[in-house]
Structures are given as C-alpha cells and as structure tokens.
Amino acid sequence: MSNQPFAEIYHRQTKYHPATIGQGHQIDWNNPPEQFKEYPGARRIELRPYLPTNESEDWGAMQRLQDPDGPFSLPQLSKLLFATNGVTAMAVGGGQRMFYRAAPSAGALYPTDLYLAIRGHADLADGVYYYHVREHALIEVYPEGLAPEGNELFRRLAAACMEDPGVAGAQVALIATAVFWRSSWRYGERAYRRCLLDTGHVLGNFDIVAPKLDLCTFAVGGFVDSEIAELLATPEDKEGVLAVFPIYAIGDYSDVQPGPSARASSDVEPTPKDDAILSIHDAGAIRRETAAAATGAPVGSDDFLLNPKYTFASGTKLRPTETDVNDRIELAILRRRSTRVLSGEPMTFEELSDLLAFAYRADLKLPPEQQPRYFDTTLLETFVVVNNVDGLEPGVYYFAPSFMELLNIRRGSVKREIFHLSLGQELARDASVVVVHTGDLAAATKKYGSRAYRYLHLDAGHIGQRLNVGAIRLELGVSGIGGFFDDEVNALLNIPEQELCVYITCLGKPAQ
Numbered sequence: 234m235s236n237q238p239f240a241e242i243y244h245r246q247t248k249y250h251p252a253t254i255g256q257g258h259q260i261d262w263n264n265p266p267e268q269f270k271e272y273p274g275a276r277r278i279e280l281r282p283y284l285p286t287n288e289s290e291d292w293g294a295m296q297r298l299q300d301p302d303g304p305f306s307l308p309q310l311s312k313l314l315f316a317t318n319g320v321t322a323m324a325v326g327g328g329q330r331m332f333y334r335a336a337p338s339a340g341a342l343y344p345t346d347l348y349l350a351i352r353g354h355a356d357l358a359d360g361v362y363y364y365h366v367r368e369h370a371l372i373e374v375y376p377e378g379l380a381p382e383g384n385e386l387f388r389r390l391a392a393a394c395m396e397d398p399g400v401a402g403a404q405v406a407l408i409a410t411a412v413f414w415r416s417s418w419r420y421g422e423r424a425y426r427r428c429l430l431d432t433g434h435v436l437g438n439f440d441i442v443a444p445k446l447d448l449c450t451f452a453v454g455g456f457v458d459s460e461i462a463e464l465l466a467t468p469e470d471k472e473g474v475l476a477v478f479p480i481y482a483i484g485d486y487s488d489v490q491p492g493p494s495a496r497a498s499s500d501v502e503p504t505p506k507d508d509a510i511l512s513i514h515d516a517g518a519i520r521r522e523t524a525a526a527a528t529g530a531p532v533g534s535d536d537f538l539l540n541p542k543y544t545f546a547s548g549t550k551l552r553p554t555e556t557d558v559n560d561r562i563e564l565a566i567l568r569r570r571s572t573r574v575l576s577g578e579p580m581t582f583e584e585l586s587d588l589l590a591f592a593y594r595a596d597l598k599l600p601p602e603q604q605p606r607y608f609d610t611t612l613l614e615t616f617v618v619v620n621n622v623d624g625l626e627p628g629v630y631y632f633a634p635s636f637m638e639l640l641n642i643r644r645g646s647v648k649r650e651i652f653h654l655s656l657g658q659e660l661a662r663d664a665s666v667v668v669v670h671t672g673d674l675a676a677a678t679k680k681y682g683s684r685a686y687r688y689l690h691l692d693a694g695h696i697g698q699r700l701n702v703g704a705i706r707l708e709l710g711v712s713g714i715g716g717f718f719d720d721e722v723n724a725l726l727n728i729p730e731q732e733l734c735v736y737i738t739c740l741g742k743p744a745q
C-alpha cells in the first residue's frame with residue numbers, strides 16, 4: 234500500500250485547472266437523478282400539520298406552548314426537520330417543479346438525506362425514519378414488525394459509534410447521509426467535495442435550530458460506516474453515512490457525556506473501485522476489524538485554531554456592534570436564498586465584524602449547551618479577501634477566530650485574481666468580502682487518516698451555513714462557491730501545495 238492517504242490522491246485528482254476545465258465529465262441529460270427516496274407501502278407520519286402557519290410566529294415559544302408532554306413531540310420534530318432541510322420555496326420551470334430547501338446545495342442537487350432513530354416515543358413506534366423532504370413526512374424505513382426494538386436499535390447504534398455514551402443514552406438521533414449520484418450526475422468525481430459541503434450546510438441549520446427548540450446535540454464523526462448503513466438499510470455503493478447527532482432535551486445537557494467528535498479512519502488498503510467517489514468514501518471508512526484503533530479527538534476539539542499560523546503583532550480587531558445576530562436567527566433560515574447577483578457596493582467593517590463573530594461563535598453570550606458542534610475545526614484555517622469594505626483596506630487577511638482579529642497578509646485589491654480563480658463567477662468579483670477556508674491536508678490525514686477529508690469539508694460547510702444565515706439576518710447577500718481553480722487559490726493566499734482550499738463563500742450587498 235502506498236504511504237500516501239487516498240484523500241490526498243483524490244484531492245489532486247479532482248482539482249480544476251484552467252487548461253482542462255470543462256473536459257472529462259459529461260452530463261447525462263436524459264438520466265437526471267431523483268431527489269427523493271420512495272418507500273412504497275411504508276407507514277408515513279405527516280409533519281405538515283404541525284408547522285407554524287406564518288413566519289412571524291416565534292418557533293421557540295410555540296414549541297413550549299404546544300409541548301407540555303416533554304421534548305421530541307411531533308410539533309417539535311416537524312419544526313426541527315423543516316428548518317434543517319425542509320422545502321422553503323418552489324419554482325416551476327420546463328414543466329418541472331423545483332423544490333428549494335432551508336439549506337443551499339451546489340447546483341440545487343440536494344444529495345443530503347436525513348434519518349431519525351427513535352425509541353420510547355409517545356406517537357412514533359421505535360425504529361428508523363427517513364425524512365421525506367418534499368412531503369415533509371417521516372417514513373418508516375422498516376416494514377411493520379421488522380424494526381429492531383428501541384433499546385436494541387440504540388445498543389447497535391452506540392456500538393457502531395464506538396460505544397459513544399452520548400449515543401447510548403439518547404432517545405432520538407439524527408443521521409445524515411449523502412446520495413452521491415445526485416451530485417456526481419453533474420459534477421463527476423469532484424462531487425464528493427460538494428456532497429460533504431452541502432451536508433455541512435444542513436448540519437449548520439440543525440445546529441442553529443436545535444437550541445431554539447430547547448434541544449441540544451453532539452457531533453459524532455467516528456462510527457463503523459457499514460454498521461450504520463445496515464441500520465438505515467441504505468446501499469453503501471450509492472449512499473454514504475456522514476454524521477450521527479444524538480439529540481437531548483437541553484435541560485439534560487449537563488448529564489450527557491459525549492465521546493470524541495472525530496475519529497481516525499482505518500485506512501486499510503481501499504477496495505479498488507472504478508469510481509473515485511466510492512474510493513474516497515471507502516478510504517475514509519472505519520471498519521469493525523480495526524475500529525478499536527480508531528482514535529478520537531478529545532471533546533472540546535471544536536476550539537478554533539488556538540495557535541494561528543501567523544504571529545498576531547499588528548492585527549485589526551473586529552468591531553462587532555450590539556446587534557444580537559443569534560436573536561430570531563431561525564427566521565433567517567426560513568427566508569434564506571443564495572444571492573444570485575451582488576452589487577459590488579461596500580459592506581461596513583461593523584457588518585463584517587458582526588457576521589464573523591456570529592459565524593465563528595465568538596458569540597460568547599451563548600451558553601455551552603447552545604454552542605455549535607463541529608467535528609474538528611482545528612483542522613481549518615480562514616482567510617478573508619476584502620474587495621470593498623468601508624473601514625478596511627482591500628487585500629488578503631488571515632483570520633484567527635480565537636483572537637477575533639484580521640491580519641493583513643497581502644495589501645491591495647485582488648479582485649481580478651479572485652474573479653478568475655472562482656471560474657470567472659461575477660459573485661466573487663462583486664462581493665465585498667470573500668471568505669476562503671483552507672486546511673493542511675497532510676496534517677489532517679496524519680491525525681484522522683483519509684476520514685479527515687470528511688471532517689474538513691463538513692465543518693467548512695457548517696461554518697459556511699452560519700455565514701449564510703448570519704448574512705441574511707443582517708440583510709446582506711451571500712453565496713457559496715464550490716468550483717474554483719485549486720492551485721490558483723494557493724497562489725493567491727501564498728500557501729503550500731499540501732494545504733487545500735476547502736470552500737469559498739461570497740458576501741456583500743445584494744443587487745436590487
């Protein structure tokens with residue numbers, strides 16, 4: 234076996250280069266992917282009747298009023314799933330209905346699916362449920378009478394998660410998967426990156442909404458992949474399990490002892506496959522035979538880079554205002570859309586400060602049980618490209634969330650470069666600010682094997698969603714960018730080849 238983790242090979246193989254972009258992958262227009270799974274004959278629990286009928290209602294307060302019997306009532310699950318990944322807009326084009334969701338998705342292809350494992354519920358039988366997004370309904374995955382009994386289900390779920398006590402003690406767990414073909418239909422081999430980023434966005438919503446409904450949650454990134462897939466009855470050659478999140482009533486937070494949020498993959502020789510996506514997913518898997526060696530990061534590893542790569546002698550401190558961005562943020566999720574045209578006008582340094590403070594949860598007003606749950610954000614670094622901000626010189630800045638400071642590493646406008654490296658997308662040229670997330674892939678794989686590739690992209694997508702929702706809350710424009718010339722990003726930021734650009738987010742003033 235080569236000593237190089239497969240994640241590094243996959244990453245190099247899926248870079249975009251100016252000379253070859255557009256060559257290779259052909260879209261099969263006659264064979265578009267289905268965006269939803271169907272379970273003919275399965276029992277279905279409608280969640281629509283429990284949705285608030287108008288956006289101005291306070292979802293949190295409604296939950297408390299309608300939920301005298303405790304957490305996880307159907308009204309609460311309905312709101313949780315809707316605001317995480319529900320259909321928030323519909324459009325009709327070419328005779329087709331398009332369903333737009335609470336979370337953005339590259340190319341609106343929506344590879345992410347959600348499942349709930351449930352036991353001991355007043356209205357739902359023990360078992361595994363698929364969240365059908367278009368129907369806003371829970372579908373029982375197992376035929377009647379065939380679902381494992383609830384305690385057995387959670388025993389198996391916890392065993393698959395290396396006996397994580399947070400999973401073992403939960404009554405409800407959310408499991409996120411990605412159906413690769415939905416995205417690879419359009420994006421070919423590079424789609425795995427977008428599947429992970431998209432799922433990170435969905436998890437970002439989940440993480441924002443849960444505390445609003447008096448729920449708390451923990452990220453579990455270490456699990457024996459095949460055992461969770463078996464519980465969900467999902468085919469491993471089509472759909473990859475990406476994350477498990479046990480959910481608790483917020484009042485029980487102090488009693489819960491979650492395990493590590495991220496663990497290393499087995500990195501045994503991956504089974505040779507023709508398909509690059511199956512190969513990278515498989516390379517990042519944890520297998521039962523070697524699960525005992527799947528070491529994990531200690532809890533609390535969600536602290537952002539405490540040792541920034543640059544010395545902070547002359548950074549510019551952020552200047553957040555009194556605006557409480559977290560206040561009623563859930564309503565911004567419901568009305569969010571990716572901005573299609575930015576105006577090029579400046580945002581203020583205060584707006585940028587409020588947004589970064591919210592997105593990187595330097596929002597210390599939040600109690601610990603409401604803080605975001607990542608896999609391992611110490612793997613990520615953040616660069617802020619300033620095109621046009623009142624109160625800040627154009628140029629490239631390094632951002633260390635733990636200091637809440639921006640350090641200028643390159644002076645002068647780089648608008649032309651950022652426009653070109655984003656495949657000539659005007660969003661990047663007309664943004665006031667472009668946030669670029671990078672990670673040292675060699676260091677990350679040293680810690681977690683090829684599974685690090687998942688954590689890097691899931692966490693970057695998660696932060697991307699906080700930037701999205703925070704921007705909408707502040708009435709700014711925002712869009713993710715998943716297509717970029719990888720090596721040109723490194724050149725712009727002056728970072729070595731082993732550091733990869735994970736994700737780009739454009740922020741600015743929406744055009745009228």
Ligand SMILES: Cc1cc2nc3c(=O)[nH]c(=O)nc-3n(C[C@H](O)[C@H](O)[C@H](O)COP(=O)(O)O)c2cc1C
Pocket residue numbers: 333334336337338339340341427430431434569570571572658660712713714715716
């Ligand atoms: C990972 C990711 C990558 C994206 N990349 C691009 C992009 O390169 N260019 C673009 O215009 N929009 C991009 N988007 C935005 C999507 O096109 C948008 O989310 C989708 O059309 C659905 O619309 P909505 O976000 O308004 O619901 C991206 C979104 C995500 C989550």
